[in-house]
Amino acid sequence: DAKTxxxxxxxxxxxxxxxxxxxxxxxxxxxxxxxxxxxxxxGPQYIIHGLKNNETNEMASLIITEDRKSSTLxxxxxxxxxxxxxxxxxxxxxxxxxxTGTSLTVxx
Amino acid sequence: DSGVTQTPKHLITATGQRVTLRCSPxxxxxxxxxxxxxxxxxxQFLIQYYNGEExxxxxxxxxxxxxxxxxxxxxxxxxxxxxxxxALYFCASxxxxxxxxxxxxxxxxxxxxxxx
Numbered sequence: 001d002a003k004t005x006x007x008x009x010x011x012x013x014x015x016x017x018x019x020x021x022x023x024x025x026x027x028x029x030x031x032x033x034x035x036x037x038x039x040x041x042x043g044p045q046y047i048i049h050g051l052k053n054n055e056t057n058e059m060a061s062l063i064i065t066e067d068r069k070s071s072t073l074x075x076x077x078x079x080x081x082x083x084x085x086x087x088x089x090x091x092x093x094x095x096x097x098x099x100t101g102t103s104l105t106v107x108x
Numbered sequence: 109d110s111g112v113t114q115t116p117k118h119l120i121t122a123t124g125q126r127v128t129l130r131c132s133p134x135x136x137x138x139x140x141x142x143x144x145x146x147x148x149x150x151x152q153f154l155i156q157y158y159n160g161e162e163x164x165x166x167x168x169x170x171x172x173x174x175x176x177x178x179x180x181x182x183x184x185x186x187x188x189x190x191x192x193x194x195a196l197y198f199c200a201s202x203x204x205x206x207x208x209x210x211x212x213x214x215x216x217x218x219x220x221x222x223x224x
Contacts, residue, residue: 034212043110043198043215044151087151095164096141096213098151 004088009103012082018075020102022088025069032091033064035073037084038101044087047073078106111135112216114199120222126187129219133180133201139163140182141202141213142174146195157182158204186221194223 005023012018024033034049048055048062050071055062061074075082087101111134121127133140142154144167153166157176168174171189176182186193197220200213 036215041196041218041220043112043200043217045110046212046214049212095153095156095166097153098143100150 003097004090004099006086006088006099006102008100009105011105011107012075012078014080014106014108015077018073018078018082018104018106020073020075020086020088020104021070022073023070024088024090027068027090033062033068033071034089034091034096035060035062036087036089036098037082038087039081039084044098047086078104080106080108082106110214110216112199112201112214114197114216114219116219117217118220118222120224121189122224123189123191125189125223126185127189127221129184129186129197129199129221131182131184131199131201131216133182133199134214137201137203137214138180139202139204139211140176140180141200142168142182142184143198143200143215144195145198145218146192151198154184189223191223194221196220 035047036044038044050062064071083106085101085103113132115130138159141156145151154168155174156164160176171187174184196218198218200215202211202213
């Protein structure tokens with residue numbers, strides 16, 4: 001099963017871009033990368049997902065390296081409401097494997 | 109609001125008891141997933157149902173069972189409860205069973221179970 005590695009915590013100034021890295025060096029060719037976030041024990045919230053190409057939606061951008069061994073989630077203008085635990089997940093079959101995630105704190 | 113509902117929001121019970129957690133998926137979603145989140149273990153996948161049939165099993169204890177009904181709602185039954193079963197239990201739903209294509213899961217607000 002592909003596993004992910006994320007830094008345990010990060011800080012970001014309000015209004016600045018938050019760049020959250022994720023390593024998934026064992027990812028296989030047909031496995032997608034998903035990003036979710038969890039705000040203080042609420043249900044995890046879907047952010048974005050991708051396979052090979054970079055993706056953007058109204059919440060964030062996802063940059064996947066050409067070798068697909070790592071990716072970066074970008075929140076372009078972080079707000080205090082973006083303070084949460086961010087999970088990078090690689091799908092394996094039917095199952096999501098949540099790691100420990102990155103606790104992002106947006107500082108005023 | 110993800111469209112996934114879970115009841116009850118909170119549940120307090122005693123060791124040895126049995127409880128049932130309920131989940132209603134988003135309209136049109138056929139798959140339901142259950143997850144457990146305890147303080148020391150993070151989010152753990154328990155089980156998935158697709159259109160009434162068990163599809164995938166994760167780290168689910170034998171004391172736990174689940175089912176998905178014809179109206180697609182799902183119940184997670186936890187029996188012979190132990191202190192260590194205290195956790196948040198999340199339900200998620202998606203349109204279809206996961207396969208080569210993507211299938212985003214949408215999570216409910218969770219049920220907080222406290223076993224005393």
